[in-house]
Amino acid sequence: MADDLHTRYMRAADIWDAYRAGCTTCQHDTRCAAGVRLFERFTRLQDAYLNRS
C-alpha cells in the first residue's frame, strides 16, 4: 500500500511540476484554476505519504 501511495505521490508531483513549467501564471505564485487542482492533488498525496503509519 505504501508503495502505491508513493507512486501516486511521485506521479502527482511530476504532473504538477510539468504543468507549472509550462504555465506562466503558475510560475509566479498565482495558480490558475487548473494549477490549483493539480497542486491540491499533489499536496494531498504528499500529506498522506508523509503522515503514513
Ligand SMILES: [Zn+2]
Ligand atoms: Zn497555471
